[in-house]
Amino acid sequence: MLFPANYHTHTTRCHHAVGDDRDYVEAAIRAGYRILGFSDHVPFPFASGYVSGMRMHVDELPGYLASLKGLREEYADRLKIHIGFEAEYFPRYLDHLRRMQDMGVEYYILGQHWMDSEEDHPSSADACREDDGVLRYAEGVVRAMETGLYSYVCHPDILMRFRREEDFTPACEEATDMICEAAIRLNIPLEYNLLGLRDRLDGHGRGYPSPAFWAHASRHPIPVIIGVDAHDPARLLDEDTKAFAEKDLSGLGFRITRLLPMDEET
Numbered sequence: 303m304l305f306p307a308n309y310h311t312h313t314t315r316c317h318h319a320v321g322d323d324r325d326y327v328e329a330a331i332r333a334g335y336r337i338l339g340f341s342d343h344v345p346f347p348f349a350s351g352y353v354s355g356m357r358m359h360v361d362e363l364p365g366y367l368a369s370l371k372g373l374r375e376e377y378a379d380r381l382k383i384h385i386g387f388e389a390e391y392f393p394r395y396l397d398h399l400r401r402m403q404d405m406g407v408e409y410y411i412l413g414q415h416w417m418d419s420e421e422d423h424p425s426s427a428d429a430c431r432e433d434d435g436v437l438r439y440a441e442g443v444v445r446a447m448e449t450g451l452y453s454y455v456c457h458p459d460i461l462m463r464f465r466r467e468e469d470f471t472p473a474c475e476e477a478t479d480m481i482c483e484a485a486i487r488l489n490i491p492l493e494y495n496l497l498g499l500r501d502r503l504d505g506h507g508r509g510y511p512s513p514a515f516w517a518h519a520s521r522h523p524i525p526v527i528i529g530v531d532a533h534d535p536a537r538l539l540d541e542d543t544k545a546f547a548e549k550d551l552s553g554l555g556f557r558i559t560r561l562l563p564m565d566e567e568t
């Protein structure tokens with residue numbers, strides 16, 4: 303099945319992806335996409351001097367923007383390319399994200415991998431081992447959504463990263479309800495993540511997409527978007543995960559959002 307757009311695509315600048323920027327563009331065209339959004343892990347100018355091992359460094363930003371702007375021009379007749387980032391919501395660095403919008407960053411998607419700044423807080427996955435952490439994670443995600451800065455929420459079910467499916471507790475239900483209610487109120491899609499799905503189908507799941515999460519979420523008429531979360535160009539061509547996701551989501555009665563508002567006219 304042909305998907306018109308994928309907005310969740312990384313580059314090697316995050317230090318855990320493979321392939322040239324151009325390889326992602328070529329793979330997207332081969333897969334039949336009309337729109338490809340790049341959303342590498344955003345750089346943050348950490349005040350403490352902390353250096354993250356899972357995201358672009360600040361000095362790699364100009365190269366990222368220049369490369370993608372060049373590809374956007376070169377491939378203009380074949381693919382619409384958007385320049386974005388997957389970004390956490392770290393309140394103390396929100397202005398930094400806003401400033402990058404003036405440099406040509408068109409959109410952000412929320413990937414709340416850390417509870418607050420990565421410098422001094424545990425990962426969301428670790429915090430969510432405890433019920434209390436699950437609720438604090440959901441509060442942070444809702445506050446992020448309320449900023450209006452994020453176009454969608456990546457893998458909202460990262461709260462299940464280190465939990466077994468049977469450990470989808472009442473706190474997990476409450477967290478899911480909080481995020482879903484915000485998604486409806488603010489009309490922000492939640493992402494069904496194909497990176498996690500591929501891992502699950504390969505027998506080494508990472509907790510998301512969580513069947514328990516999505517079954518519970520299906521009580522709410524939320525917008526859902528499918529994100530490849532490509533860290534390898536080949537994943538854009540992985541038709542099995544797309545078909546599986548499509549079937550899973552339609553079986554649960556979800557309405558699938560294909561395009562973000564910036565593309566609704568195309």
Ligand SMILES: [Zn+2]
Nearest residue numbers: 312316318533
């Ligand atoms: Zn990543």
Ligand SMILES: [Zn+2]
Nearest residue numbers: 310388413531
């Ligand atoms: Zn990602």
